[in-house]
Amino acid sequence: MSREVFLLFLSVLGACHGCLQDPASAYRFTGTVCRLTYPAAVVLNEKTTKVIEAAFQHARYPSMKGEKSLAFIGRVKYGLDNLEIYNLTIGRSAFELRPGEGIAIEISNVSAVFKGTIQYGYGSWLVNVSNSIDFEIESQIDLGINPKLYCGNGKVAADTSDCYLNFHKLHLHLQGDKEPNWLKKLFTNFITLTVKLVIKGQICKEINKAANILADFIQDTAEQFLSDGDISVDISLAAPPVITANYIESYHKGLTNYKNTTAVIDDSVFHPSHLTENRMLYFWVSDQLFNPMISAAKQDGCFKLNISGEELIRLFQTDLSSVPPQFFTKCLKESASPELRVWCSSGPFLNTSTIGTTVSAAASGELYCDSEGTAMLSFQTSVVVDVTASYADKQLFLHGKPTEVSIMQALLPLQNQYLQKGAEVEFLREAVEKIGIPKVLFVLQTELTRLLDKQGANLFDIYNPEMLPRDGYVVIQMDFGFPHHLLVEFLKRTL
Numbered sequence: 318m319s320r321e322v323f324l325l326f327l328s329v330l331g332a333c334h335g336c337l338q339d340p341a342s343a344y345r346f347t348g349t350v351c352r353l354t355y356p357a358a359v360v361l362n363e364k365t366t367k368v369i370e371a372a373f374q375h376a377r378y379p380s381m382k383g384e385k386s387l388a389f390i391g392r393v394k395y396g397l398d399n400l401e402i403y404n405l406t407i408g409r410s411a412f413e414l415r416p417g418e419g420i421a422i423e424i425s426n427v428s429a430v431f432k433g434t435i436q437y438g439y440g441s442w443l444v445n446v447s448n449s450i451d452f453e454i455e456s457q458i459d460l461g462i463n464p465k466l467y468c469g470n471g472k473v474a475a476d477t478s479d480c481y482l483n484f485h486k487l488h489l490h491l492q493g494d495k496e497p498n499w500l501k502k503l504f505t506n507f508i509t510l511t512v513k514l515v516i517k518g519q520i521c522k523e524i525n526k527a528a529n530i531l532a533d534f535i536q537d538t539a540e541q542f543l544s545d546g547d548i549s550v551d552i553s554l555a556a557p558p559v560i561t562a563n564y565i566e567s568y569h570k571g572l573t574n575y576k577n578t579t580a581v582i583d584d585s586v587f588h589p590s591h592l593t594e595n596r597m598l599y600f601w602v603s604d605q606l607f608n609p610m611i612s613a614a615k616q617d618g619c620f621k622l623n624i625s626g627e628e629l630i631r632l633f634q635t636d637l638s639s640v641p642p643q644f645f646t647k648c649l650k651e652s653a654s655p656e657l658r659v660w661c662s663s664g665p666f667l668n669t670s671t672i673g674t675t676v677s678a679a680a681s682g683e684l685y686c687d688s689e690g691t692a693m694l695s696f697q698t699s700v701v702v703d704v705t706a707s708y709a710d711k712q713l714f715l716h717g718k719p720t721e722v723s724i725m726q727a728l729l730p731l732q733n734q735y736l737q738k739g740a741e742v743e744f745l746r747e748a749v750e751k752i753g754i755p756k757v758l759f760v761l762q763t764e765l766t767r768l769l770d771k772q773g774a775n776l777f778d779i780y781n782p783e784m785l786p787r788d789g790y791v792v793i794q795m796d797f798g799f800p801h802h803l804l805v806e807f808l809k810r811t812l
Contacts, residue, residue, distance in 0.1 A: 336468035336554045340568060343556035344587045348571020350601035354564040355414060357597035360799050362412045362422075368527055369424055369460065373405055378431075378519050381511055395508060397452075400433040400515075416561045419465035419479075427458045431516070435491065435508075450491055454512060457486040460520070464528060466560065471553030472536050473567055475528040480521035484513055542772045548613045549574045550606070563594045571602070573609035575616060580609035586789045593794075600793040607667050620661035622760060629655055635752050639744040644729070645684070648693050652686040659753070662697065669786045677701045679725070682753075696727040698749050704758075708782045711775045715762040722750040 337343040353361075378400035408426030415421055431454040463479035489509050536552065543550040551572040558567040566589065573580040582605045592599045614620065624632065630649050633641070649655050665678035679699045683692035701721035707714045724746050727736035736742050769775065778798030785792040 336471055337556050340556040340559055343568055345585045346570060346582055347555045347568045347585045347587045348582045348603050348606040349552065349569045350566060350587060350592070350599075351569070352564050352566045352592045352599040352601075354594050354597055354599075355562075357797070358412065358414065358420075358565065360597070360797070362410055364799055368531065369407060369410070369427075369524070370405060371527060373427070373429060373520060373523070374402055378433075378515060381515055383511060396436045397508070397512070398434050398436075400431055403430045403432055405429045414560055414562055414565065415463075419463055419560060420565075422462045422464070424460040424462075427456075427460055429456050429458070430454065431456065431512075453490045454509075455486060455488045455490070456484065456516070459483040459485065462521075462524060466558040466565070468554045468557040469529075473532050473554065473558055475525070475532055477521065477525040477528050480517075480524060482513075482517045482520060487513055542774075545768075547576050547617060548610065550610070551579065559589075566592075571606040573606070573613050575609075575613035578613075580605075582606070591787065591790070591792065596794040597796040598794070601790055602793065603790045604667055604669050605789075611665055611667060615661055615664075620665070622659045622757060623656060624659075624756070625656035626654060629657055632752050632756060633748070637744070637747050637751060639747045640740060641744055642741045644693065645744070648684060648686040654687070656685045658683045658685070659757075669791055670788050671786065673703045673705055674786050674791070675701060675720070676704050677721075680749075680753075692730050694727070695730055696745055697725045698745070698753075699723050699725055700749065700754065702754060705786075706784050708779065708784070711766075711770070711779075713762050713766045713769060715758045715765075717754055717758045719750045719754050722746055722754075724749070 337346070380400075381397040382395070384394040406426075406428045407424060409424075411423045411425075413421040433452060433454075435450050435452045459482070461481045461483070462477050465476045465479070467474055467476060487509055489512065540550065540552055543552065551574055552569040555568045555570050558565055560566075568587075570582065572582060582603065585603050585605060587601060587603065591601055633649060659680055659682040661678055662681040663679040665676050668675045668677075677700070679697065681697050682695070684694040686693045699721070700719060700723075703718045703720055705716045707716070724742050727742055727745055728734070729736065736745075780796040780798070782793065782795040785794065
């Protein structure tokens with residue numbers, strides 16, 4: 318069964334249109350939407366300190382040089398080099414969603430020790446570099462960041478320029494001297510003012526860098542999750558993210574790319590009223606995203622299934638009301654290696670409504686009694702199946718209810734004889750309905766689960782996921798626990 322088929326059923330986020338500034342104007346170009354509610358933001362905020370720690374610890378502080386005239390001393394020259402951070406601890410983190418503006422984040426009680434070397438001199442005497450003196454800076458800081466989310470190069474980007482540090486303590490000690498004399502104290506006091514500016518500038522710069530790396534990392538991860546082989550999905554933004562007091566919502570194009578072809582969505586039915594605020598995370602996925610993915614998968618030669626040997630024989634031990642034709646029974650019982658080859662000859666086409674998701678397709682099949690010979694039976698069938706999907710215990714389940722099954726053509730190639738309507742055709746129709754469709758769904762859900770695990774979905778803590786069919790789209794809603802592995806991989810990338 319195909320590798321890429323999982324793209325038909327699971328999507329997580331978002332080239333013919335640019336990023337429109339008005340979300341309402343962009344709705345009709347939107348293939349998928351992500352809504353992250355306030356409770357989810359609380360979970361994510363619990364990991365904020367790890368990102369802030371990375372920003373502090375891996376900021377690169379430039380060397381500082383300066384001079385100043387002091388009364389009774391003369392001109393003082395100084396230089397600070399090799400500034401590094403040690404013993405970092407962070408207190409608590411709090412946040413607020415500000416409608417139409419951004420996110421307010423407060424990081425309280427950040428304690429750190431900065432160490433480095435200093436060269437300084439005053440009057441006519443100057444200590445040279447070879448005689449530089451070690452120093453320590455003790456600090457206790459409150460950090461405030463007010464990120465604003467916007468559309469940057471088609472992706473969610475963060476502007477954290479509204480960033481400030483409130484220093485409760487910033488003391489510079491020379492050579493570990495905790496009780497400096499009046500001269501050293503006067504000297505260190507004015508250097509401390511310079512250090513404050515440098516630390517603030519570098520920390521805020523690093524936080525802005527980390528925030529955008531995180532945004533890119535999440536979106537790149539989503540694109541990789543939705544890509545396999547020549548099939549990929551463009552999840553670039555259709556409009557800037559929207560922030561309310563209760564959720565953050567992003568609108569993505571959701572355009573399927575296959576080789577040199579890109580799908581088009583220009584009449585999407587999305588409206589924010591389609592989503593509620595009761596769960597932590599929502600994904601809105603349009604049929605207009607699913608169907609181009611299905612078409613690409615078919616073009617890529619995906620929808621094929623071969624069943625042979627004992628597995629095939631066991632399948633047809635299913636009780637059917639129709640009597641199997643003699644040629645069919647003989648093939649299964651007397652052949653050393655019977656094989657059934659089935660493939661999708663047209664479609665599938667997916668249509669979602671409030672009563673469920675209906676998949677219609679035409680399939681062809683061939684039964685071989687000898688894999689090296691000519692097919693003993695060739696047939697074409699048309700099916701319509703109502704499909705529902707669920708996810709539990711890290712396993713995807715597909716449930717199908719056939720509503721229409723017909724045999725369009727059946728041929729015995731060796732006899733060059735078409736089977737007419739009657740018992741033999743009815744047997745094929747019943748076999749497709751009661752054996753073929755359940756087998757395809759079982760193989761599909763097994764393969765989808767394997768591929769989801771391969772992409773790391775099983776590493777997420779997903780609680781009570783629901784897939785709700787609506788008119789022209791599906792809403793996937795869930796609660797979750799932030800996956801530790803995602804944070805680890807992000808920090809590795811950041812470092």
